[in-house]
Amino acid sequence: MGAVLVIDDDPHIRELVVALLDRAGYPTATAADGRLALRVLGETQVDLCIVDAMMPNLDGVEFCRAARRYHPDLPLLMLTAKGQLGDKARGFDAGADDYLVKPFEGAELVMRAKALLRRYRKVVESTARVGRLVLDNDSHVATLDGQPVDLPLKEFALLFLLAAHPGRTLTRDFILDEVWGFDFxxxxxxxxxxxNRLRDRFGDANGFRIVTVRGLGYRLEEG
Known part of the structure; x- marks a missing residue:
């Protein structure tokens, strides 16, 4: 799982957005302007950018144009203090996927970020392989050593989420939001x-195991 890159020249906004995302279980990276953000993109795995429209050196609109040119599958959420239709049009024309006007509600920002990540994951992450198990998220088919395994839909979604982030601890809230929905x-x-059903079904002899991280959540480990 890559980071959410928060790009804003206001350190207070950066701190606020990072705190909201941390609480929701997302790793983050930051940049104070678009030029620095492009450098971060070249050095760090980024799954989503939350970018302010008005910044020095390289503003959010120009950043979106540059990011979209070199990273066509990167979701972009633009923040701005402006609510005029023309400003929104400039952002969308530059490649932004969504638009949120300041001041914003923290819960709405997190929901929009989650929606963008889900939308792009449906396109990018269609297959997960872990140990001897292969999960096809398009057909919702699981195979173990090439043989199909019958999994209920929620068990499949939960296992796919863990397998798509091997070695990473996913918080309970993050898993519940992703598998059962934020309004669960x-x-x-x-x-x-x-x-426990997944553990009973697969045991520890299939090349992976699900580890409980007390007080946080769960992690899938290979081997």
Missing amino acids: EGNTRTLDVHI
Whole structure:
């Protein structure tokens, strides 16, 4: 899982957005202007950019144009203090996928970021391989040593999410949001039940195991 790159010349906005994303379980990187952000893109795996429209050196619109030219599959969410239709049009013409006007609600920013990441993952991440298991997210088919394994839909989605981020601890809130939806109001023990079912189904002899990280969430480890 790559970072969410937060690009804003206002350090207070950067700190706020980073705190919101950290709380939601997303790793982050930051840059104070578009020029520095392009350098970060060349050095760091980035899954999403949240970029301010008005910045020195290279503003958000020009950054979006440059990022879209070299990273066509990178989701871009633009932040701006301007709400005029013309300003939005410039952002979308430059390649932005979504647009949020300051001041914004923290929950809305996180929801929009999650929606963009889901949309792009559907295109980019269609297959996950871990140990002897292959998961095809387009057909929702799991195969072990080439033989199909019958998995309920939620178990498949949970295992695919873990397998798409091998070696990375995913928080409970992040997993619940991704698999059950951000508006899930059920018992959080539901996640533990599904994890235990996957452990019972696959054991430790298939080239991977699901590790509990106490107080945080779960991690899938290969080997």
